[in-house]
Amino acid sequence: xxxxxxxxxxxxxxxxxxxxxxxxxxxxxxxxxxxxxxxxxxxxxxxxxxxxxxxxxxxxxxxxxxxxxxxxxxxxxxxxxxxxxxxxxxxxxxxxxxxxxxxxxxxxxxxxxxxxxxxxxxxxxxxxxxxxxxxxxxxxxxxxxxxxxxxxxxxxxxxxxxxxxxxxxxxxxxxxxxxxxxxxxxxxxxxxxxxxxxxxxxxxxxxxxxxxxxxxxxxxxxxxxxxxxxxxxxxxxxxxxxxxxxxxxxxxxxxxxxxxxxxxxxxxxxxxxxxxxxxxxxxxxxxxxxxxxxxxxxxxxxxxxxxxxxxxxxxxxxxxxxxxxxxxxxxxxxxxxxxxxxxxx
Numbered sequence: 024x025x026x027x028x029x030x031x032x033x034x035x036x037x038x039x040x041x042x043x044x045x046x047x048x049x050x051x052x053x054x055x056x057x058x059x060x061x062x063x064x065x066x067x068x069x070x071x072x073x074x075x076x077x078x079x080x081x082x083x084x085x086x087x088x089x090x091x092x093x094x095x096x097x098x099x100x101x102x103x104x105x106x107x108x109x110x111x112x113x114x115x116x117x118x119x120x121x122x123x124x125x126x127x128x129x130x131x132x133x134x135x136x137x138x139x140x141x142x143x144x145x146x147x148x149x150x151x152x153x154x155x156x157x158x159x160x161x162x163x164x165x166x167x168x169x170x171x172x173x174x175x176x177x178x179x180x181x182x183x184x185x186x187x188x189x190x191x192x193x194x195x196x197x198x199x200x201x202x203x204x205x206x207x208x209x210x211x212x213x214x215x216x217x218x219x220x221x222x223x224x225x226x227x228x229x230x231x232x233x234x235x236x237x238x239x240x241x242x243x244x245x246x247x248x249x250x251x252x253x254x255x256x257x258x259x260x261x262x263x264x265x266x267x268x269x270x271x272x273x274x275x276x277x278x279x280x281x282x283x284x285x286x287x288x289x290x291x292x293x294x295x296x297x298x299x300x301x302x303x304x305x306x307x308x309x310x311x312x313x314x315x316x317x318x319x320x321x322x323x324x325x326x327x328x329x330x331x332x333x334x335x336x337x338x339x340x341x342x343x344x345x346x347x348x349x350x351x352x353x354x355x356x357x358x359x360x361x362x363x364x365x366x367x368x
Contacts, residue, residue, distance in 0.1 A: 062090070062091040062092070062147075062148040063088075063090035063091045063148065064090045064144075064146065064148050064149050064150070064151035065086055065088060065089050065090045065094050065097075065144035065145070065146050065151045066086070066087045066088040066090070066144075066151065067084050067085065067086045067087065067097065067142050067143065067144040067151055067152065067153045068084055068085045068087065068142065068153045068154065069082070069084045069099070069140070069141055069142040069152075069153030069154050069155070069156055070082055070083040070084055070085075070126075070142070070156075071156060072140060072156050072157075072158040073262075074262070074265050074266050074269045075158055075159075075160060075161065075186075075266075076132075076160070076161070076185045076186055076266055076269055076270035077132070077133075077134035077135070077160050077161055077162065077163035077165075077185050077186055077270070078130065078131070078132050078133075078134070078160070078163070078185070078270060079128060079129060079130045079131075079132060079269050079270060080128075080129045080132065080138075080158060080160070080269075081126065081127070081128055081129070081269060082099045082126075082127050082129060082140050082142070082156065083099065083118070083124065083125050083126040083127045083142065084097070084099065084124070084125060084127075084142025084143075084144075084153050085123065085124040085125070085142075086121070086122045086123060086124075086125075086144045087122065088122065089121070089122055089144075089146060090146050090148060090151070091146065091147075091148055092146040092147040092148060093120070093121065093146060093147075094120055094121050094122065094144050094145065094146050095120055095145055095146060095147075096117060096120065096143075096144070096145045097117075097118055097119060097120065097121075097125055097142070097143065097144045097145070098115055098116035098117050098118040098125070098127055098142070098143060099115065099116050099118075099127040099129065099140050099141065099142050099143065100114055100115035100116075100140070100141060100143055101114050101115075101129055101138050101139060101140040101141075102114055102138070102139060103136065103137065103138055103139070104139065105139055105155070106139070106141070106152075106155060107139055107140065107141055107155075108143075108150075108152075109143055109145070109150055113131075115143070116128070116129065127142075128269065128273070130272075132160050133160065134160050134161065134162055134163040135159070135160060135161065135162050135163075136159065136160050137157060137158070137159045138157065138158055138159075138160070139155055139156070139157050140155070140156050140157070140158070141153055141154070141155050141156070161185075161186035162186065163183075163185060163186065164183030164184070164185065164186060164187065164188055165183050165184055165185055166182075166183060166301065167182070167183030167188065168180065168181065168182055168183070168301075169181045169188075171190065171253050171256060171365075171367075172253065173194070173195075173196045173200075173252075173253045174196060174198050174199070174200050174202060174253065175196050175197065175198055177195055177196060179191065179192045179194075179365075180192060181367070182300070182301040182302060182303075184267060184270065184271075184300045184301065184302060185266070185267070185270035186266070186270075187263065187266065187267060187270075187366055187367070188366065188367040189259075189267075189302060189364060189365070189366050189367075190256075190364050190365045190366075191301065191302065191303050192238065192303070193237055193238030193239070193305065193307055193362040193363065193364060194238050194239065194241075194251060194252070194362070194363040194364070194365060195234055195235075195238040195239050196239070196251065197223065197239070199248060199250035199251065200250045200251070200252070200253065200254060201250055203250075205221055205222070205223045205241075205245055206220060206221065206222050206223070207222070207223060207224065208222040208223070208224055209224060209228045211315050211316035211317065212315075212316070214242075214310065214312070214316040214358070214360070215312045215315070215316050215358060217242055217244060217358055218244075218357075218358065219244065220244055221241070221242065221244040221245035221248055222241070222242045222244065222245060222360075223239045223240065223241045223242070223245060223360075224239065224240050224310060224360055225239060225240070226240060226307060226308050226310075226318050226321055227318050227321075233307070233321075236288070236305065236307075237305055237306075237307035237308070237321075237362070238307060238362055238363070239362075239363075240307070240308070240309065240310050240360035240361060240362060241328065241360060241361065241362075241363055242357065242358055242359065242360055243328060243338045243357030243358070243359075244357065246258050246328050246330055246338070246363065247330070247332075247357075249330075251363060251365070252363075252365035253365065255367060255368045256365040256366065256367055256368060257330070257365065257366060257368060258328060258329070258330040258363055258365060258366075259329060259330065259364070259365075259366040260329055260330045260331045261329045261330075261331035261339045261352075262331075263329075263366055264327075264329055264339075264341050264352070268350055271299075271300060274349055274350050274351075274352065275348065275349045276295070276348055276349070277349070277350040278295070278304075278343040278344070278347060278348050278349045278350040278351075279294065279295030279296055279297055279348035280297055280298070280299045280300045280302075281298070281300050281302040281303075281304045281343060281350065282295075282296035282297075282298060282304045282325075282343055283296065283298055283303045283304060283305055284296045284297065284298050288305050288306060288322065289305075289306050289322060289323075289345045290306070290322045290323050290345040290346075291345075292345070292346065293345050294345065294346050294347055294348055295347075295348030302364075304325045304343050305325060306320065306321060306322050306323055306324055306325050306343075306345065307321065307325055307326075307362045308320035308321035308322075308323075308324065308326075309324065309326045309359065309360060309361055310359060310360030310361075311359050311360075312356055312358045312359055313356075316360075322345065323344065323345050324342055324343065324344050324345070325342065325343045325362060326340055326341070326342040326343075326361045326362060327340060327341050327342075327361060327362050327363065327364050328340050328361045328362075328363055329341065332357075333354035334354070336356060336357055337354045337355055337356055337357060338354060338355070338357050339352065339353070339354050340352075340353055340354070340355060340361055
């Protein structure tokens with residue numbers, strides 16, 4: 024009977040008498056749950072490495088998820104050892120915040136060296152990394168000089184720029200490498216009709232005045248034959264021009280580093296011209312069908328074909344101007360006449 028009374032007494036005891044014990048139990052449970060809460064890192068992928076030069080390369084990535092917190096930094100990190108991290112001072116890029124793709128330019132590299140690179144994304148929970156990529160920088164030919172001779176016996180000075188070797192002069196051949204003649208088209212109307220035929224001309228139809236200094240202007244049909252340049256040389260494609268720009272520090276400054284200095288050939292002010300590369304770009308002008316195949320731009324612009332089509336009737340080109348330091352990348356009608364610089368295979 025005593026035991027029964029004790030139990031009843033306990034059951035009937037006021038609930039508030041147990042509150043201190045229940046409060047402690049609740050706090051312990053709450054703290055334990057908070058300690059076990061999971062925070063998520065961002066999710067990021069690493070792009071393939073491209074446009075590799077002796078001193079620079081292009082990579083990037085894509086932040087597909089921010090995780091539990093906003094992404095406050097993203098980019099790539101690199102090193103000569105496996106699994107690079109952002110903790111290595113100076114060996115990372117900062118390419119914005121938040122989700123989405125990004126492009127990174129890696130600079131300060133050493134020629135003929137293997138590097139490892141990963142994209143990264145950081146939020147308050149920490150830093151996440153994408154897959155590791157590796158690449159090897161090529162040899163640096165900068166400053167190397169030489170000559171090359173075309174099928175007609177014209178001799179061109181050459182210059183090494185990064186991993187590439189370029190002609191220092193515009194092409195002036197009137198024959199393909201197989202010795203067949205390239206049609207000379209002077210008449211404006213006839214030039215606009217060269218949709219399927221290769222053609223060349225001299226600026227303003229004046230060979231004596233312009234040939235030796237500025238070379239010839241070719242339509243894209245002449246370029247796409249693959250027979251314009253000397254043996255072991257070719258018309259550079261769009262990617263090869265981008266490699267040149269990347270090595271020189273980017274498109275915004277490449278024009279100035281490629282232009283001949285002074286105003287002997289370029290119009291004043293020839294903005295930012297240093298010719299640090301040795302490329303010695305000269306303003307040979309252009310022949311445009313949009314102006315009834317008229318000539319223009321002598322002294323003001325240098326315009327070079329790439330070998331890369333952008334569509335059925337347009338191809339990529341690069342232009343440099345007397346009043347800018349940048350190099351312009353565009354796509355235009357294959358019938359236009361532009362200069363050609365060859366690059367070594």
